Structures are given as C-alpha cells and as structure tokens.
Amino acid sequence: MSVELTFTTAMAYTDTSAYAAGSGDALDTFARFTRVVCYDANYHHLWVRHDQDWRAVALAYFGPQHENFDDVVVLSEEGDVRYIGDHDPLLEKIPGAGVFGAGAKGWGYLADIQQIGDSLYACGYKGQVYKRYGPNDWDHVDKGLLQDPKTAQEHRIALSVINGPHENAIYAAGYQHADWLPPKAFFFNGTLWRELELPAVAERIVNMYVESEARIWMCGANGTLLLGNAQDGFKSLSTVDDNQLFTSVCKFQDKMYLASNLGLFIYDPANQDAGIQMVKTNLMPELQDANIVDSYDKVLWSIGPKDIARFDGTTWERIDHPDNPPIR
Numbered sequence: 001m002s003v004e005l006t007f008t009t010a011m012a013y014t015d016t017s018a019y020a021a022g023s024g025d026a027l028d029t030f031a032r033f034t035r036v037v038c039y040d041a042n043y044h045h046l047w048v049r050h051d052q053d054w055r056a057v058a059l060a061y062f063g064p065q066h067e068n069f070d071d072v073v074v075l076s077e078e079g080d081v082r083y084i085g086d087h088d089p090l091l092e093k094i095p096g097a098g099v100f101g102a103g104a105k106g107w108g109y110l111a112d113i114q115q116i117g118d119s120l121y122a123c124g125y126k127g128q129v130y131k132r133y134g135p136n137d138w139d140h141v142d143k144g145l146l147q148d149p150k151t152a153q154e155h156r157i158a159l160s161v162i163n164g165p166h167e168n169a170i171y172a173a174g175y176q177h178a179d180w181l182p183p184k185a186f187f188f189n190g191t192l193w194r195e196l197e198l199p200a201v202a203e204r205i206v207n208m209y210v211e212s213e214a215r216i217w218m219c220g221a222n223g224t225l226l227l228g229n230a231q232d233g234f235k236s237l238s239t240v241d242d243n244q245l246f247t248s249v250c251k252f253q254d255k256m257y258l259a260s261n262l263g264l265f266i267y268d269p270a271n272q273d274a275g276i277q278m279v280k281t282n283l284m285p286e287l288q289d290a291n292i293v294d295s296y297d298k299v300l301w302s303i304g305p306k307d308i309a310r311f312d313g314t315t316w317e318r319i320d321h322p323d324n325p326p327i328r
Contacts, residue, residue, distance in 0.1 A: 003024035003025065003026055003027070003035070003323060004024070004025040004026065004323055004324050004325075005022030005023065005024060005025065005035055005037075005321065005323050005324060006022055006023055006025055006305045006306065007020040007021065007022040007291065007292075007303060007304065007305055007306070007308075008021060008022060008023060008056070008057070008291070008305070009021050009056060009057060009058055009059055009291075009292060010059065010291070010292040010294070010301070010303035011059045011060065011061065011072070011292070011294055012294035012295060012296040012299070012301045013038070013040075013061070013072065013296065014040075014296055014297075015296055015297050015298060015299040016040055016041040016042050016299075017038060017039060017040035017041070017042070018038070018039055018294070018301050018303065018308075018310075019036060019037070019038050019059050019072050019084075020036070020037050020039075020059075020292075020303050020308070021034050021035070021036045021037075021056040021059060021074060022034070022035050022037070023035075023055065030055070031055075032053050032054050032055055033051070033052070033053060033054075033055070034051070034052045034054060034055055034056040034074070034076070035049055035050070035051050035052075035323075036049065036050040036051075036052065036056065036059075036072075036074055036082075036084065037049045037050075037321065037323075038072075038084075039308070039319060039321075047321065047322060050074075050082075050084055052074070052076070052080075052082060054076040054077070054078060054080050055076055055077050055078075056074050056075065056076055056077075057075055057076065057077045057109070057110060057111055057112070058074075058075045058110075058111065058112045058113045058114075059072060059073065059074055059075075059113075060072070060073045060075075060113045060114050060115055060120070061073070061115060062083065062115050062120055063115070064115075064118045064119070065118055066118065067134075067135075068087075069083065069085065070085055070086070071083040071084055071085035072084045072085070073113055073115075073120065075110060075112070075113040075122060076098075076110070077098065077099075077109040077110055077111075077124075078097065078098030078099065078100065078101040078104070078109070078110070079093055079094035079095075079096075079097030079098045079101065079110050079122070080092075080093055080094075080101075081093070081094065081113070081120075081122075092132075092135070092136050092138070093136075094110065094122060094130050094138045095138060096140075097109075097110050097122075097124065097128060097130070098110070105149065106149030106150075107124070107125055107126040107127075107128050107146070107147070107149055108124060108125030108126050108128070108158075109124055109125055110122050110123065110124035110125075110128065111123060111124045111125070111158070111159060111160050111161070111174070112124075112159070112160060112161045112162050113162075114162050114163050116162075116163065116164045116166065116167055116170055117166050117167035118167075119131055119132055119133070119167060120132040121141070121162050121170065122138075122162070123159040123160075123161070123162040123172050123174075124158075124159055125156065125157075125158045125159070126146065126147040126148075126149065126151060126156055126157060126158075127142055127145040127146045127147045127157045127159060128140075128142060128146060128159065129141050129142035129145060129146075129159070129162065129172060129188075130142075141188070142193070143193070144192065144193050145157075145172075145186060145193045153177050154176075154177060154178045154179075155176070155177070155178070156176070156177040157174065157175075157176055157177075157184055158174045158175055158176075158177065159172045159173065159174040159184075159186075160173065160174035160175070160204075160205060160206055160207070161173055161174065161205065161206065161207050161208045162208075163208045163209075163210050164188075164210060164216075165210050165212065165213040166213075167190060168189055168190035169187070169188075169189065169190075169213060169230070170187070170188040170190075171185065171186070171187055171188075171196075171208060171210075171216055171218075171230070172185070172186050172188070172193075173185040173186070173205035173208060173218055174204070174205055175203075175204040175205065175220075180203070181203070181204040181221070182203070182204075183198050183202045183203055183204055183205045183220065183224070184205070185198055185205060185218065185234075187230035194230075196230060196233075196234070197233065197234075198226065198234055199226065199234060199235060199236040201224075201236050201238075202218075202220070202224050202226055202234075202236060203220055203221040203222045203224050204220045204221040204224070205218050205219070205220040205224065205226075206219060206220040206221065206245070206246065206247050206248075207219050207220070207246070207247060207248045207249055208249070209249045209250050209251065209256075211251055213229065214229050214232070215227060215228075215229070216228060216229050216230075216234075217249050217251075217256065218234070218249075219246035219247070219248070219249040219258060220245070220246055221245050221246075222242075222243050222244075222245070223238040223239070223241075223242025223243050223244055223246065223276070224236070224238060224246060225237045225238045225242070225246060225249070225256075225258065225267065225276065227269075237267065237272070237276075238275075238276060239275055239276075241275075242275070242276050244258075244260035244261060244262045244265065244276075245260055245261045245262075246258045246259070246260045246265075247259050247260060247261070247290075247291050247292070248290075248291065248292045248293045248294070249293070250293050250294050250295050250300075251295065252295040252300040252311075252313075253300075253313055254268075254269075254270065255267065255268045255269070256268075256269065257279070257293045257295075257300060257302075258276065258293065259290035259291055259292055259293040259302065259304070260290060262278075263278055263279070263286075263287055263289070263290055264278070264279040264281075264287055264290040264293065264302050265277060265278055265279060266278075266279050281309065281311070281316040282316060283309065283316050283318050284328075285327070285328075287302060287304070287307055287309060288304065288306060288307040288327055289304030289305050289306055289307050290302050290303075290304045290307070291303060291304045291305055292304075298312060298313060299311065299312055299313075300313075306324055306327065307327055308320075308321060
C-alpha cells in the first residue's frame with residue numbers, strides 16, 4: 001500500500017541509517033496503522049518498510065548482552081512491542097497496558113520505551129513503568145508511582161519519557177493533567193521512586209537526553225530546557241523569549257540540538273549568553289519541520305513530520321521519502 005506519511009517518532013541507527021514511524025495521511029486520525037521505515041545510504045534500495053496494525057509511539061535500540069538481539073524496538077500505545085532485526089518477526093505484549101486491547105487494566109496508553117543498562121523500560125499514563133526481564137516477561141517497576149485507574153482527572157500523572165545512565169539511576173518525566181499541565185519528574189534508584197523538584201518556570205516535559213550521570217537534559221513546552229540530576233537538582237537554561245514546544249534534544253559536537261514546532265534550534269553550553277538559537281542549514285528551502293533530533297557518532301539527524309535531513313558537521317543533506325512529495 002502506498003500512502004503519504006506523517007512521521008511521529010524516529011531514531012538514528014548509524015551514520016548512514018535512520019528509522020522513522022509514521023501514520024497515513026489519508027487514514028482516520030486514530031486509525032490503527034503504522035509504517036516503520038528505514039533509510040540506509042549504503043544500500044541500493046535506500047528504503048525498507050514494515051507495516052503494523054497499531055499506532056506506534058516510540059522507537060529505541062535494543063542490544064542486550066544475554067540475548068541474541070541487535071534490534072530496533074517499536075512500541076505501540078497499547079503496549080505492543082515489535083523487534084525489527086535479522087530474524088523472523090517478533091512481537092510481545094506488555095500485560096495490562098493500553099486502553100482497548102485485551103487485558104488492559106485502565107491505566108491508559110504507553111508513551112515511551114528505552115534500553116537502560118541491559119534492559120528495556122517502558123512508561124505511560126497514570127505512572128506506568130514496566131521492565132522487560134526476558135522474552136515475553138514484562139512487569140511493573142512503578143511501586144509508589146502507579147496510580148489507581150479511578151484517579152481524578154486533575155490528579156493524573158502522564159509519563160512522556162523514560163531514560164537514565166544505568167538501572168540504578170532512572171528518570172521518568174511528563175506532566176500532571178491539571179490546568180496548564182504542570183511538569184512532573186521522578187527518579188528511581190533501583191528500589192524506590194521519588195519526585196524531583198523542578199524550576200518554577202518549567203512546563204510540561206516531553207523528552208530527555210542522558211549526556212552523563214551528572215548531566216541529564218529535559219525539554220518540553222514553552223521553551224522548557226533543563227539541565228541537572230537527581231542529587232544536585234535541575235536548573236532552567238531558557239529565557240522568557242523561548243516559547244517553542246521542544247520535542248527532542250541531543251548532543252552533537254559539544255552543542256545541544258533541539259527539535260521543536262518552530263524548527264531546529266541549537267544551544268551551546270560553552271556560550272550560554274548566546275541563548276537558544278535557530279539552526280540555519282542552507283537547505284533550499286530551509287528545514288520545514290522538526291520533531292526528532294538524534295545523533296550517531298559523526299552525524300546528526302533531524303526527522304520531522306515530513307522533512308528528513310542529516311548533518312555531517314559541515315553540510316546538511318535533505319532526504320526525500322518515496323511515499324511523500326519531495327520538498328523543493
């Protein structure tokens with residue numbers, strides 16, 4: 001099936017390859033369809049695709065030492081997990097997660113998946129956090145964080161992102177379903193979860209980047225850009241002039257890149273006075289959109305709902321997807 005796509009999530013895989021997941025533009029807004037595509041400049045057939053009959057919310061790399069894996073993992077909002085690699089299709093289901101699937105317990109959709117240490121972790125609404133202990137073996141690691149399905153709307157916690165430097169230092173963040181969606185962030189030391197205090201100017205947290213154990217970056221609504229850790233606290237790096245919705249953040253060549261609804265931005269920790277500035281790519285036309293920014297070794301990838309580009313540190317290159325009209 002050929003269908004124009006809007007990409008909702010993505011990840012860098014290597015210097016020459018990236019994955020993205022998209023929904024079909026001609027389909028209903030909530031249609032259960034995802035096309036996962038892979039671009040690899042080293043192959044004659046530049047694009048490979050995998051279709052699923054559910055809505056993907058996150059992609060991650062998974063390569064545990066104790067299993068024969070070197071895969072890209074796709075998570076659906078209902079807790080379906082697909083492993084794409086050099087093997088037959090492999091699917092798992094996180095028990096209890098989701099809304100409409102069999103066995104859903106009423107907590108709600110999932111939002112993110114990430115390899116932390118040697119394990120996969122997934123998070124979502126009402127404080128859900130799951131750990132994968134082995135094949136088809138997922139269980140809660142959210143004691144004290146998971147909310148009763150009957151929790152009042154204004155008190156519900158939605159976890160948008162999970163990550164951490166190792167399994168005894170895990171961060172999960174998102175927002176509360178109250179007026180203006182106040183930000184929420186939590187820290188797990190391998191045993192207990194505790195809530196973190198965030199700067200008063202911070203708003204809804206959307207994404208996270210782990211630079212080191214001491215330098216955890218969080219980004220989100222209304223220009224929110226935070227740096228810190230659970231022990232020392234977090235500080236805000238944005239100004240009142242920054243009102244973008246930052247949806248992704250990563251480090252490349254000692255600078256921080258941020259994807260947003262207004263385009264691609266850059267922040268230089270060595271020149272804080274310069275603030276957060278828009279990236280000029282010299283593409284014709286300039287980048288039309290940005291949603292996910294990710295780096296691998298010597299290459300930076302920007303993958304928006306329609307516009308895909310890569311940067312080798314010197315030159316930007318736009319990459320057209322065959323399902324979508326070229327950007328000219």
